[in-house]
Amino acid sequence: MIERKAVSCGKCLLTAASIFIFGGAAFLYSGLYPMGADVPHNSLTYWVLETLRERSIAQAASDIEVPGDMDSPDRLLKGGGDYNDMCAGCHLKPGKTQSDFTMGLYPAPPNLSLDEDKQHHGSHDEGLDTLRQQFWTIKHGIKASGMPAWGPGHDDERIWNMVAFIKRLPDLSPDQYQIVTARGDVSEGNGH
Amino acid sequence: MKTQTLPRVLAISSLLFALSAQAHDPKEHMQNAEQADCTTMNDMDQTKMDMNDPITQAMMEKCKKEMSGMEGMSGMKGMSDAEEKAQDTAHEDDNSERHIDGGGSTKNHH
Numbered sequence: 001m002i003e004r005k006a007v008s009c010g011k012c013l014l015t016a017a018s019i020f021i022f023g024g025a026a027f028l029y030s031g032l033y034p035m036g037a038d039v040p041h042n043s044l045t046y047w048v049l050e051t052l053r054e055r056s057i058a059q060a061a062s063d064i065e066v067p068g069d070m071d072s073p074d075r076l077l078k079g080g081g082d083y084n085d086m087c088a089g090c091h092l093k094p095g096k097t098q099s100d101f102t103m104g105l106y107p108a109p110p111n112l113s114l115d116e117d118k119q120h121h122g123s124h125d126e127g128l129d130t131l132r133q134q135f136w137t138i139k140h141g142i143k144a145s146g147m148p149a150w151g152p153g154h155d156d157e158r159i160w161n162m163v164a165f166i167k168r169l170p171d172l173s174p175d176q177y178q179i180v181t182a183r184g185d186v187s188e189g190n191g192h
Numbered sequence: 193m194k195t196q197t198l199p200r201v202l203a204i205s206s207l208l209f210a211l212s213a214q215a216h217d218p219k220e221h222m223q224n225a226e227q228a229d230c231t232t233m234n235d236m237d238q239t240k241m242d243m244n245d246p247i248t249q250a251m252m253e254k255c256k257k258e259m260s261g262m263e264g265m266s267g268m269k270g271m272s273d274a275e276e277k278a279q280d281t282a283h284e285d286d287n288s289e290r291h292i293d294g295g296g297s298t299k300n301h302h
C-alpha cells in the first residue's frame with residue numbers, strides 16, 4: 001500500500017515537472033515574451049530579475065573594504081570630474097530630471113542626484129553596505145541593462161572617488177555641482 | 193596587393209585599440225574641460241556654508257585663486273575665527289586626507 005502510494009506520487013510529480021519544463025520551453029520558443037525596452041516586464045519577471053540582481057550584488061559586494069577617507073574633498077573633486085564626464089548622461093545631475101537615456105533605457109538608470117532614502121536613514125552599517133554595492137556595481141556593471149562595467153580602464157581608486165562623490169551628490173545645488181565637477185582649474189599648478 | 197591588406201588591418205586595429213585604451217584617461221577628458229564658475233560662490237548663502245563640510249572644502253580648493261581675498265566669508269561657520277581653528281576641527285576627524293587651504297600655500301597634486 002505505502003509503496004504504491006509513493007510510486008504514484010513520484011509519477012505525478014514527474015508529470016508535473018515535465019509539463020512545467022515543456023510548457024516553459026514552448027513559451028520560450030514561441031517568441032511571445034515582449035523583449036522591447038518600451039514594454040515593462042510583468043510583475044513576476046520583474047520580481048525575479050530584481051531579486052536576482054539585488055541578492056547577487058549584495059553577496060558579491062559583502063567583503064569589499066571601504067576606504068577610511070570617503071569624506072575627503074580631494075575624492076569629491078576627482079570623482080566629480082569623472083562622474084560628470086561618464087555618468088551624468090544616464091544618472092543625471094542637480095537641476096536635470098530627464099535625458100534620452102533615462103527615457104529610453106529599461107531598466108531606467110536611477111537618478112543619483114536625488115536623495116534615495118537608503119543613503120541617509122538607516123544605520124551606519126547599512127550606509128557602508130550601500131557604498132560597497134555601489135563600488136561593485138560601478139566596477140562590474142549590471143548584465144542585460146544599460147549599466148556598463150567601468151573596471152576595465154578605471155582603477156579602484158577612481159571608482160571609490162566616484163562612490164564618494166555620489167554619496168554627496170544629492171546635497172549639491174546646480175552651482176555647487178558645476179564648481180566641483182569642472183575639470184578646468186582656475187587655480188594654478190594643479191595637474192589633474 | 194593582397195599582402196598589404198593584413199598589415200593595414202593590423203595597423204588600423206592596433207591604432208583603434210590604443211585610442212580606446214586612452215579614452216578614459218582623465219587627461220583625455222581635459223580637452224573639453226569646463227572652467228569652474230566660481231562667481232556663483234559669491235551668491236551662495238555663506239552663513240549656510242560650513243568650512244568643515246568636504247563639499248565646501250572642495251569648492252574652496254577649486255576656487256582658491258578667486259577667493260584669495262576672502263571678502264564676505266566671515267559669516268561662514270568655521271571661518272569666523274582664525275584659520276587655524278578651522279584646521280583644528282577638521283583634524284579631529286579621523287580623515288587623514290582632509291586639508292583646508294585658507295591662504296593658498298598648499299600641496300599641489302603631482
Ligand SMILES: [Cu+2]
Nearest residue numbers: 086215216217
Ligand atoms: Cu573614463
